Structures are given as C-alpha cells and as structure tokens.
Amino acid sequence: MMSNLSKSVTIIIPSYNEEASLPHLYEALKELMDSMPTYDWEVLFINDGSIDKTLSMIAALYKNDNRISYIDLSRNFGKEKAMLAGFDYCKGDCAVIIDADLQDPPYLIKDMLKYWEEGYEDVYAKRRNRGKEPWLRKKLSMMFYNMLDRSTRFEVLKNVGDFRLLDRKCIEALKQLRESERYTKGLFCWIGYKKKEILFDRDDRKYGETHWNFWQLVGLAIEGFTSFTTVPLRIATVIGTLTALGAMIYLIWTLIKVALWGDPVAGFPTLISVVLFLGAVQLIAIGILGEYIGRIFIESKNRPVYLVETYKSRNIDDKASR
Ligand code: UDP
Ligand code: MG
Numbered sequence: 001m002m003s004n005l006s007k008s009v010t011i012i013i014p015s016y017n018e019e020a021s022l023p024h025l026y027e028a029l030k031e032l033m034d035s036m037p038t039y040d041w042e043v044l045f046i047n048d049g050s051i052d053k054t055l056s057m058i059a060a061l062y063k064n065d066n067r068i069s070y071i072d073l074s075r076n077f078g079k080e081k082a083m084l085a086g087f088d089y090c091k092g093d094c095a096v097i098i099d100a101d102l103q104d105p106p107y108l109i110k111d112m113l114k115y116w117e118e119g120y121e122d123v124y125a126k127r128r129n130r131g132k133e134p135w136l137r138k139k140l141s142m143m144f145y146n147m148l149d150r151s152t153r154f155e156v157l158k159n160v161g162d163f164r165l166l167d168r169k170c171i172e173a174l175k176q177l178r179e180s181e182r183y184t185k186g187l188f189c190w191i192g193y194k195k196k197e198i199l200f201d202r203d204d205r206k207y208g209e210t211h212w213n214f215w216q217l218v219g220l221a222i223e224g225f226t227s228f229t230t231v232p233l234r235i236a237t238v239i240g241t242l243t244a245l246g247a248m249i250y251l252i253w254t255l256i257k258v259a260l261w262g263d264p265v266a267g268f269p270t271l272i273s274v275v276l277f278l279g280a281v282q283l284i285a286i287g288i289l290g291e292y293i294g295r296i297f298i299e300s301k302n303r304p305v306y307l308v309e310t311y312k313s314r315n316i317d318d319k320a321s322r
Contacts (some may be wrong), residue, residue: 004037006038006040007039007040007092007093007094008039008040008041008091008092009039009040009041009042009092009093009094009095009096009108009113010041010042010043010044010071010086010090010091010092010095010096011029011041011042011043011044011046011067011095011096011098011155012050012083012087012090012096012097012098013025013045013046013086013087013097013098013099013100014046014047014048014079014082014083014096014097014099014100015045015046015047015048015054015058015100016047016048016049016076016079016100016211017050017052017054017089017208017211018050018053018054018100018101018207018208019050019053019054019057019100019144019208020207020208020284021100021102021206021208022054022057022058022061022100023057023208024102024207025101025102025106026061028102028106028107028259028297029043029093029106030065030068032106032107032109032110033067033318034111036187037153040069040092040274042067042068042069042090042091042092042313043065043068043069043082043084044069044070044071044089044090044095044313045061045070045071045084045100046060046066046071046073046083046085046086047070047073048077048078048079048081049073049074049075049076049077049168050076053267056072056187056302059312062312064254066314069087069311069312069313070311070312070313071086071089071308071310071311071312072308072309072310072311073085073217073306073307073308073309074306074308074309075114075306075307077305077306078164079211080182080183080184081180081306082181082306083162083182083184084099084174084175084178084182084184084305084306085107085305085306085308087171087175088175089219089311089313090171090219092111092168093167093168094165094166094167094171095107095118095150095165095166095171096112096163096164096165097162097163097164097166098162098163099161101161101203101205101206101207102203102205102206102207103202103203103207104125104161104163105200105203105270108125108163108198108296109165110202111123111198112125112149112164112165113165116131116195117253119196120167120194120196121151121166121167121169121170121193121195122164122165122166122167122170122188122193122194122195122196123164123165123195123196123197123198124157124160124164124165124188124195124196124197124198125161125163125164125197125198125199125200126158126159126160126198126199126200127161127199127200127201127202128199128200128201128202129201129202132315137214137217141217141221142158144221144224144235145158145159146158146187147225147320148186148224148225148228148229151225151228151229151321152186152228152229153190154187154189154190154192156186157188157189157197158186158227160185160188160197161185161202162177162184162185162188163190163263163310166188167193168194170188170191170193173191174187174191177190177191178305179227179305180299180300180303180305181223181226181227181295181297181298181299182223182227182305183220183223183224183227183228185224185299186224186227186228190228190310212275217303218247222291226292227242227295228290230292232288233268233289233292234279235288235289236284236285236288236289237284239281239294240281240285243278243281250317265284274300
C-alpha cells in the first residue's frame, strides 16, 4: 500500500470470455500503472459468467499482482449489470471503465486523469470514427441517437461508449440508479456533473470476438428508448388521433357522396387496405405498450441486479460506503 496522500484509481473491466485478450490487456495496464506510481491503483475485473478460461486467468493475475481485485458473478448478466457491480465494489477516488478487448486504448487513461485533476468529474472518450462497421449499422445507430436525443430532456452523447473516467461523486450517483433493465450510456448523461470529452480513434477488436449480434443491438436500442422516454407512447396517441380525424373526414365525405349520387358498391381494395393498415397500427401500438409494461413488470419484482459468487480484493482502504 502506498502513502495515504496519494489518490486511488480503480480500473473497472467487465469481462466475458476474454481469454484471448486478457494477457495483452494486463501488459498494457501494467505499463500504464508502473508509469504513474503516484496513484494507488486497483484493477477490478468483473467476470461476467465466462465459459472459457477467463476466471482462472484473472485469479492467476490476482495472485501475482496485489493491485488486482475481482468479482465473479454467479452467471452471465450482461455488460450493463457487470458495470454496476463494478461501481458497487470499486474503491478508488475515481474509476475508469474499460473494455477487456483493447478497443479502448489504455494510454488515454493518462489524459483522463489529467482532466480529472483539473476538476472534471466525468471524462469520456468520444470516437472520432466508428471503425469497420457495416454501413447500415452505422446509419441505424446515428438515427437512433438522434431520435433519443430529441426525445429526452438531457443531451444524449453520440459516438460515446462506456470508456470513461468517473469521479467518486458520479459513481455514488450511478450506484443509486438500481434499475435492472439498464442502459448505462444514458445513465451517464442522466446524472450530469462536469463532463469533458476527449477524442480518440477506436480500433477494431484484435482478440476474441464481439458479443453483440444485430438483434442484441436492436434490443439495446429499444432499452435506450423505453428507459429514458415515454415519447413512443405519445407517438401512438398522435397517430391514433390523426387516423381518427382522417376517418371522420372520410366518413363525412362518404355520407355526402351517398346523399348526392347514391351508392354504387365499390372499393373493396380501399376497404381491405384501410383495415389492414389500421390493424397494423394497432398491433404496433400494443407492442409499444407491451415494451413499457414488460419493463414495469421486471422492475416491480425488485430483484437484485446481479449476484456475486466471489469477491477478492486486498489493496487500498475501503473508501466506498458499501
Ligand atoms: N461483456 C460482458 N458481458 C457480456 C458481454 C460483454 O461483460 O455479456 C464485456 C466484454 O468482455 C468486453 C465489453 O463487455 O470487455 C465489450 O464487449 P464487446 O467487445 O463484445 O462489445 P463491443 O466492443 O462490440 O461493443
Ligand atoms: Mg469490443
């Protein structure tokens, strides 16, 4: 343990099946920590139910380096929940969240710490590019961010991931947000505090493979909307009202037409398309309702967000009020 005067920094690393990148990550972090010995470092791995050698590798690192701590969750809970576990257990005066796959360059932590020392409380890394992603995914994700931004009261940051430094203040704030359906990217914006952006080029994943498929990304997007805004519900209301208005006008027009010119029976195609269209709109509206009700259902059970199998740690005094 170092002098009591030095500030402590926790590096939070959610890890799921990362056996391929862990050794490289550790090398990079070790280099960084050794180059800044004035800080008290803690590296907090959260093993999110990995089914490869990740846990035993982390345990080996823990044996060799007393700056390392780890939490082993009881199963795979997903990165969002693993991050909350990280906030709950981190001891640092500030914490940096970083992916295990080295897509977030550890050298940026130096710059983050510099801004933190200047008084910023949430120093986030913004991607200058989005790497080699499919064109459609990029377009869709831009659309998603724009829509979410317009429908919330706070600013939703685009091209910003979870890679950031958080002051103890922010960590304590995030620990209070215990919803189990988590959209952490939004929560960072929601809490506010003094923010500072730094730009970087995000590399493609070098080791192992991504854990997100298209549908999981769609799921995350829906999560983003339903946990931060009720605008979709209002859209359903607006569409319903507009359709009702249109139907009224059409009804009046039909009545006038029948009164003036009689009623030659026609218009089966129009009829069937109107019925189908309205049916579809209703189903969509019910679907939107369902998304929200589903969330109410899940949150109302009030289950713990994650469960811990083991927690190992030994450095820096416990500064968190757990
Ligand atoms: N991760 C996790 N639990 C999961 C999936 C991913 O803790 O269920 C971790 C993963 O080990 C990595 C980070 O979250 O450290 C980001 O995952 P990934 O690289 O697959 O996502 P991407 O970079 O493609 O957004
Ligand atoms: Mg990645």
